[in-house]
Amino acid sequence: MRVTLILALCLAVAACGARRDGAPRNGGFFGPVVVGDPSVGEAEPGREGYAGKYSKSSLWAAFGPNKTDQTVNVNRYIWAATLDVLNFLPVQSVDPFTGVIVTGYGNPPGGGRxxxxxVHVRDPALDARSLNVxxxxxxxxxxxxxxRAVExxxxxxxxxxxIQDRKL
Structure with missing residues (x-):
């Protein structure tokens, strides 16, 4: 009986979809994922990390039909370019949902140090403000x-x- 009550309580808490102030959550285990468009030229003025509309989800949405395709809140070109430019460094962890790439120690080609x-990709815009190295x-x-040279x-x-993508 106790185990059933504890499981029911945990499930009820996990199914909560928003914070107390009514603002949508940005991620979390059962929270919504911000949907962004990587082709956006600039973020909305005055809002850092603008990524389009929020989509709400909860634990119960996992059991229903998938109505939306959710993408990540990073610019795919900056993400791919980061992995391409820093390919001499061993990748330790990658989190596309937060936009963080952590590498280990490595020597650049022709360098001894x-x-x-x-690297933190913060925005879906192809902009210098989206990148923090x-x-x-x-x-x-x-x-x-x-x-600055790496950025x-x-x-x-x-x-x-x-540019290569547009030529296709």
Whole structure:
């Protein structure tokens, strides 16, 4: 009887679909996923991380028909360009739902210093504000000029990928 009551209580709490203030949740175990369009040129003014309309879901939606295809809140060109530019670093973890890529230490081609990177793609827009790169070496943090050069390389590769996509 106790086990049934505890399971029913856990299920009732998990099925809650919104916060107390009525704002939609951004993720979570049973929460909604923000749907974004990677072809959006710019985010909505004044709102960082704008990704289009919110879709609500709950635990019970898993048992019903799938009515919407949910995508991730990152720009696919920046995501692919990041993995392409930093391909010399071993990937430790990737989370497309939050837009975080964490790598281990690796040496760039022709370089002797080992680096590791943490990249956060925050927005579906193909924009410099969508990308946040943090580089570390075994000796500590890396100069801002090096970080800026890596960000520029990622954004340039993302633009190349988008141009290639339009030619198809």
């Amino acid at each position: 080992a680096y590791r990177a943490t 943090s580089l570390h070496s075994q000796g500590g943090t890396v100069s801002p000029a090096t970080v 520029d390389a990622i954004l340039a590769r993302a633009r190349q990928l988008r």
